[in-house]
Amino acid sequence: MDFTLSPEHVALRQMIREFCEQELAPRAKEVDRTGQQDPAILRWMGELGMFGIPFAQEYGGAGAGEIGYCILMEELDKACPSTSTIIGAHIGIAAMSLYLDGSEELKHRYLPDLCAGRKIGAFGLTEPGAGSDAAGIQLRATLEGDSYFLDGQKMWITNGPIADLVMVLAVTDPALGARGGATCFVVETDWPGFSAGKPEKKMGLHGSPTSLLNFDEVRVPKENVIGQVGLGFVTFMKTLDIGRVSLGAATLGGASAALDTSLRWVKARSQFGRPIAQMQSIQFKLADMAAEIEALRSLVYRTAWLVDTGRPFVREAGMCKLLGSETASRCIDRALQIHGALGLSRDFTLEHGWRDARIAEIFEGTNEIQRIVIASELLQEIGVRIRP
Amino acid sequence: MNILVVLRAVRDPAGFTVNRKAQKVFINRERFIINPADRNALEAGLQVTAGSVTAVALGGETAGEVLRQARAAGAARAIWVRLPDAAPLDAGGATAVLQRVIGHIGSVDLVLLGAEVLDADLAQVGPRLAAALDWPFMEEVYQTRALPEAGLGLVVRAAAGEYRLASAGGPAVAGVVRDCNKPRFAPAARIITLYQDPRAVEQLSLAELGLDEPQLSPATTIRGESFPPERTLGQMLAGDDAPHELARALKES
Numbered sequence: 001m002d003f004t005l006s007p008e009h010v011a012l013r014q015m016i017r018e019f020c021e022q023e024l025a026p027r028a029k030e031v032d033r034t035g036q037q038d039p040a041i042l043r044w045m046g047e048l049g050m051f052g053i054p055f056a057q058e059y060g061g062a063g064a065g066e067i068g069y070c071i072l073m074e075e076l077d078k079a080c081p082s083t084s085t086i087i088g089a090h091i092g093i094a095a096m097s098l099y100l101d102g103s104e105e106l107k108h109r110y111l112p113d114l115c116a117g118r119k120i121g122a123f124g125l126t127e128p129g130a131g132s133d134a135a136g137i138q139l140r141a142t143l144e145g146d147s148y149f150l151d152g153q154k155m156w157i158t159n160g161p162i163a164d165l166v167m168v169l170a171v172t173d174p175a176l177g178a179r180g181g182a183t184c185f186v187v188e189t190d191w192p193g194f195s196a197g198k199p200e201k202k203m204g205l206h207g208s209p210t211s212l213l214n215f216d217e218v219r220v221p222k223e224n225v226i227g228q229v230g231l232g233f234v235t236f237m238k239t240l241d242i243g244r245v246s247l248g249a250a251t252l253g254g255a256s257a258a259l260d261t262s263l264r265w266v267k268a269r270s271q272f273g274r275p276i277a278q279m280q281s282i283q284f285k286l287a288d289m290a291a292e293i294e295a296l297r298s299l300v301y302r303t304a305w306l307v308d309t310g311r312p313f314v315r316e317a318g319m320c321k322l323l324g325s326e327t328a329s330r331c332i333d334r335a336l337q338i339h340g341a342l343g344l345s346r347d348f349t350l351e352h353g354w355r356d357a358r359i360a361e362i363f364e365g366t367n368e369i370q371r372i373v374i375a376s377e378l379l380q381e382i383g384v385r386i387r388p
Numbered sequence: 389m390n391i392l393v394v395l396r397a398v399r400d401p402a403g404f405t406v407n408r409k410a411q412k413v414f415i416n417r418e419r420f421i422i423n424p425a426d427r428n429a430l431e432a433g434l435q436v437t438a439g440s441v442t443a444v445a446l447g448g449e450t451a452g453e454v455l456r457q458a459r460a461a462g463a464a465r466a467i468w469v470r471l472p473d474a475a476p477l478d479a480g481g482a483t484a485v486l487q488r489v490i491g492h493i494g495s496v497d498l499v500l501l502g503a504e505v506l507d508a509d510l511a512q513v514g515p516r517l518a519a520a521l522d523w524p525f526m527e528e529v530y531q532t533r534a535l536p537e538a539g540l541g542l543v544v545r546a547a548a549g550e551y552r553l554a555s556a557g558g559p560a561v562a563g564v565v566r567d568c569n570k571p572r573f574a575p576a577a578r579i580i581t582l583y584q585d586p587r588a589v590e591q592l593s594l595a596e597l598g599l600d601e602p603q604l605s606p607a608t609t610i611r612g613e614s615f616p617p618e619r620t621l622g623q624m625l626a627g628d629d630a631p632h633e634l635a636r637a638l639k640e641s
Contacts, residue, residue: 006582011457015574049576062576 003301019048019081025365031207032352035199036054037083045083046117055099062113066242066307070249070300071168075251078260079163079354084250089158089208092243093364094121097167097184100242101227101235103345109134110165110186122163124213125152125236132369133143134169135178139187139215141170146222148172148185150215158363160196160211163189167230168215178229184232186224193218204355233279239329239379241314243364245307248300249319251328251360255296258328258335259289261350265339276338285338296320298325299322315377322370325360332357389392389540390434390443390596391532392425394501394513395458396423397450401506420450422457423504425566430458432564433500434572436491438462438534442493448473455589459582460574466589467493469597479512483603488597496559498540503527503563511563516563526554526562531569538593584601 005013022042031037045051054069055061062068069091095114098107098121113119132134150170165185173181187194197212227235249383263286266277274280300320306313323364329361332354336343343350363365376386390475403417414418422430433441443458444464445451450473455466469485471477490496501514518525533553542562546552582588594600625633 006583007453007456008580009576010578011460011583012576013458015460015576015579019573045576053576057577057581063580064576068576279488334425 003298004029005301006072009064009067009071010140012068013075014277015048015076015340016050016072019050021040024076024079024083025169028082028349029347029352030175031080032356033206035206035209037086037207039078042086042117045087047355050087050093051117051120052111052115052373053096053130054091057112059107060100060115061115062115066162066245066304068274069075070304073246073249074253074300077250078254078257078259080207081250081254081353084253085205085208086159088243088246088250092246093123094159094163094167094240094263095170097123097235097239097241098186098226100238101133101184103188103223103225104234106186106226115133119163119164120159122157122166122213123239124157124166124168126154128158132366134236135182135383137169137171137182138171139168139179140174141183142217143172143222147247148183148220148222148225150185150187150218150220151188154213156200156210156363157213158210159209160213161199161209163191163196165196166213166301167385168213169236170215172229172232172321173366178233180205180230181231182236184226184227184235185220185227187215187218191218191220192217197346198374202359204352204358207354209362214341237266240357241317243269244321244370245300245303245313246295247288247364248303248317248324250320251357252265254328254357254360255289255293255324257330258350258353259293262286262335262338264384265342282338284369285334289334290375296324299323315374318373318377319363321360322367322374325357325367328357328360347348389436389439389441389497389534390493390495391436391439391456391540392490392496392499393426393430393433393441393443393458393463394441394499395426395430395445395454396502396505397421397445397447397454398423398505406615408618410615411615414506419557420453422454425504425564427502427571428566429463429464429500429502429602431569432529432532433498434462436532436534439497439532439540442467444469444486444489445470446477446482447471448546449567452455452589456556457574459588460579460633461572462574462578468589468591470591470593476606477604478606478608479516480559482513483516483520484604485594485597485599486517488599489592490521490608491595492592498532498556498559499523499561500532500564501561503529503565504554511601514561514563521559521561523558524560526556526560529562529564529568532562553623558587 045056049062052061053064053072054066057063093342114121120379127137140147141150168185169182170185193216195214199209267275268283269276303313303320336350336354342348397420400419400421403414403419404415406413441463443463444467445455445457446469452468456469459466505511515525525544528545529542533541535541541553541555543551544554
């Protein structure tokens with residue numbers, strides 16, 4: 001067993017970490033306060049290849065695989081969770097669905113721009129009436145001649161207000177429903193009939209814009225179908241499976257940042273005449289955080305390795321997201337306790353870190369859904385199938 | 389225009405702590421970085437769009453690593469003069485090797501190196517190399533520019549806040565000031581490609597340069613290390629009585 005990263009991944013982490021520490025972390029408070037990441041920063045990240053880290057270089061990606069992508073998400077989330085969410089939705093689910101099942105023509109048409117950050121992607125699954133019950137989607141795609149006409153709404157879409165391309169799941173055959181009757185499309189957001197709603201006012205991740213998407217008879221050419229007609233649900237579920245790994249990596253970043261911040265603080269802060277690092281009550285919190293983070297790190301990078309080496313990973317991916325989001329929330333909460341009143345100050349990072357972390361237990365499949373995914377994989381091994 | 393940038397791998401200052409009381413350096417993490425001023429020298433070289441940068445480093449694995457980083461950042465070529473980790477060169481040895489490297493490359497218009505080195509006082513290498521080559525040495529360099537017709541120009545500090553554009557009129561060695569520019573980030577795809585390419589860094593042995601180890605043995609030996617005493621903070625005196633208080637303090641000390 002070799003648990004070391006390859007030299008190229010070590011060098012990649014070094015570059016990304018320096019970028020995050022120098023360019024993203026100092027602006028994270030401002031991003032949270034104003035609700036917007038500077039477009040110039042996003043362009044710069046695109047030029048450095050951060051919008052296409054995992055994908056093959058023939059499509060304009062960096063060729064760093066899932067491991068490289070996890071490194072990116074971990075470092076981004078340490079510095080600025082809003083930015084990591086923009087990238088996570090863009091790479092992990094939007095571009096990924098195209099990369100996994102798109103035709104060569106479609107991939108060559110859209111991926112180079114997505115990888116360079118010249119176009120931003122969004123992934124449209126959730127609807128006003130379909131959340132955890134993703135199979136209950138209503139957005140309708142009707143074939144007329146050589147085009148589909150899309151009509152309906154998507155909701156809570158990350159990157160919605162800033163997306164140039166939306167990968168969207170629509171019903172092409174209502175009789176069959178999601179299983180066999182749903183199809184995945186690439187939609188350019190400047191096509192007539194498409195509009196994005198106002199950014200939602202959320203508890204956290206203020207710099208990651210989320211909105212409703214309206215499709216009013218949007219004409220989409222047949223060539224823009226990702227994968228096969230009728231099998232879009234499969235593409236979307238496969239995409240979400242793989243997206244859970246990098247989402248786990250992002251939560252790992254959030255949890256590690258909380259521990260790093262705490263380690264600096266316990267050395268600097270004195271009470272009862274000695275640094276609080278000397279207090280056992282503090283030491284126990286630090287030890288618990290470190291142990292949970294180490295377990296998460298092992299799980300995330302091992303799962304990324306499963307993905308990169310073509311092994312089955314669905315069960316582990318669900319665990320990355322489940323364990324990761326709960327670990328991050330717990331660690332950030334402990335860090336906040338260690339920092340006392342300072343932890344609540346809006347001038348300090350933990351306050352927005354705490355708000356930003358909460359959504360990870362909800363989006364890209366709630367943790368309840370993850371438990372079902374894991375249990376379903378477990379029970380399948382003993383011949384029991386869970387009914388949806 | 390061929391620019392040679394000399395890179396030195398040094399211990400990351402964040403990876404060790406100096407304990408003055410124990411008169412000891414504690415290594416907390418084995419991590420090496422490109423000497424910060426050398427990184428600025430590399431950036432100054434890469435900013436010359438009409439130039440081609442070759443990076444060179446002398447030493448063991450850490451030297452090879454800093455060269456891969458330089459290639460990822462944009463250096464067109466990297467030359468690693470491989471030496472055993474346990475055989476540190478002094479400034480004289482490094483100068484002799486670099487002189488041969490320049491002869492090996494053939495045409496070099498400018499040698500850039502960081503004006504200060506973190507881990508050992510090898511800031512002599514620049515001037516000594518210039519003397520050995522009989523080239524001018526330029527200090528306090530902030531920027532390199534391609535000049536129409538005149539080859540390479542160097543922006544040097546003439547006085548506080550005053551800069552001068554100077555040309556050596558021929559090949560030169562230049563010491564680049566630390567933090568005079570912001571080193572670029574290497575693009576992710578280039579990192580992956582170059583680290584996977586075994587030919588990204590060319591290796592040269594001392595024998596290929598016509599040198600052998602005994603020729604390069606240090607002229608000095610390190611007998612021991614000690615630390616200067618810690619500086620204590622001064623005291624601020626304020627108010628009308630300050631001069632008297634100061635006089636009293638001086639008299640008593």
